[in-house]
Amino acid sequence: MESSANEFLRGTLKTIILKLLTEQRPASDELSGVSFTRQGRMYGYEITQAVKERTKGEITLSFGALYPVLHKLEQEGLLTTETEEVEGRLRKYYTLTPQGTQVAVQKVSDFERFMDTMRHLLQLPVNLATGH
Amino acid sequence: MESSANEFLRGTLKTIILKLLTEQRPASDELSGVSFTRQGRMYGYEITQAVKERTKGEITLSFGALYPVLHKLEQEGLLTTETEEVEGRLRKYYTLTPQGTQVAVQKVSDFERFMDTMRHLLQLPVNLATGH
DNA sequence: ATTTATATATAAGATTACGATATATATAAT
DNA sequence: ATTATATATATCGTAATCTTATATATAAAT
Numbered sequence: 001m002e003s004s005a006n007e008f009l010r011g012t013l014k015t016i017i018l019k020l021l022t023e024q025r026p027a028s029d030e031l032s033g034v035s036f037t038r039q040g041r042m043y044g045y046e047i048t049q050a051v052k053e054r055t056k057g058e059i060t061l062s063f064g065a066l067y068p069v070l071h072k073l074e075q076e077g078l079l080t081t082e083t084e085e086v087e088g089r090l091r092k093y094y095t096l097t098p099q100g101t102q103v104a105v106q107k108v109s110d111f112e113r114f115m116d117t118m119r120h121l122l123q124l125p126v127n128l129a130t131g132h
Numbered sequence: 133m134e135s136s137a138n139e140f141l142r143g144t145l146k147t148i149i150l151k152l153l154t155e156q157r158p159a160s161d162e163l164s165g166v167s168f169t170r171q172g173r174m175y176g177y178e179i180t181q182a183v184k185e186r187t188k189g190e191i192t193l194s195f196g197a198l199y200p201v202l203h204k205l206e207q208e209g210l211l212t213t214e215t216e217e218v219e220g221r222l223r224k225y226y227t228l229t230p231q232g233t234q235v236a237v238q239k240v241s242d243f244e245r246f247m248d249t250m251r252h253l254l255q256l257p258v259n260l261a262t263g264h
Numbered sequence: 265a266t267t268t269a270t271a272t273a274t275a276a277g278a279t280t281a282c283g284a285t286a287t288a289t290a291t292a293a294t
Numbered sequence: 295a296t297t298a299t300a301t302a303t304a305t306c307g308t309a310a311t312c313t314t315a316t317a318t319a320t321a322a323a324t
Contacts, residue, residue, distance in 0.1 A: 004242035005249055010143035010280065010311075012250065019254050045302050051253065058249045065281045067304060089289055089302060108254055110136035115247050117137055117190045118144065121183065122151050122240055126258075142280075142312065177271050197312055199273060221271060221320060 005058045013061070013069050015111050018078065018104035020050055021096045039101075041082075041093045044070060070094060078103055137190045145193070145201050147243050150210065150236035152182055153228045171233075173214075173225045176202060202226060210235055 021040040042050070048061045073079045078100035083092045096104060119126070153172040174182070180193045205211045210232030215224045228236060251258070 005246050006281085008143045008147075008243060008246040011140045013281080015140075016253060023255075043302075044304090045300095049301095054253050055249050058245075059253065062282060063302095063304075064283065064306090068280080071304095087290075087301090091302070108256070111140060111250070111254070112256060113190075114137050114140040115250075117187050118243070118247070121148060121186050121191065122243070123155075124240070124244060138312090145312085175271080176273090181270095194313065195271095195273075196275090196314065200311085203273095219270090219321075224272070 005055070006060065009059065012111065013065060014073065015104075015107040016051065016059075016061075017047060017066075017069060017073065018096070018100060019108050020047060021079070021094065022101060022104045039096065041095045043091050043093050047094075073100070137187070138192065141191060144243065145197060146205065147236075147239040148183065148193070149179060149198075149201060149205065150228070150232060151240050152179060153211070153226065154233060154236045171228065173227045175223045175225050179226075205232070 021042060023040050044063070044066055048063065048066060051059055051061045070079065074081060074094070078097055079094045080097055081092050081094055083090055085091070118124075153174060155172050157172050157174075176195070176198055180195065180198060183191050183193045202211065206213060206226070210229055211226045212229055213224050213226055215222055217223070250256075
């Protein structure tokens, strides 16, 4: 049985992945040791965990769904990859290209608009109670 | 090129159709001429027009998408049909079964929850400005 | 006459997401 | 020693879903 959240996930995966990658994340210069923030760089497993944590387990991004999307985004020129060895294992980091950043912003905005349209279509109230 | 609204439509079609059918609509007793309201009864073409009008053309439900869903919902016992001749043409009306009404309510509620989750995941503000 | 609007429906094809599976290392518990 | 858990990438087959194109037909409008 498909979870009720994942039923609606169809079509939003790209948007979720691109948005997560736009976020500023802590980093450090390995030579100088100086800490700073920079635009995201995430590896596959990390993305699935981030989605799980933020949605308190409501949305589960399976690997079978994730990797095909990552590969497609890379193919489309929205992501680049760098593979690094971390603790004996290879880890593949994904980073947004400038075009990827642009598409990410566009897609999030499109999704907001879609939610408004759906709220109207389904005659749903604007949600004040659960404001974050 | 796929419209940005329709990109996110996947997974929401059943919910939209079921919800529209839950709505009270004007009707009349053909014998007595008395007007009243009753739970929806819509035909396919009417559904596509209702979606188009309410979303100001942002969401377009194609027939190729609509009919398979209607047939499936009927098969699943959520809808029943009655065919009538109107102005020389056959028209097929779809009505919710009691189970269909139940599923409709559940799906709309699931979708609201999904939107909340997505708003959180994408760090979107609660939308006050466009409240309907 | 022809186009537009109304109306139902199927077929072909592409896309998408999921479950299962394979591979591999590291660590913690039994 | 073995088992389990967590981390990590990736493919394959399948099922479901959606898009586009097509067929059919009537009525009204131009």
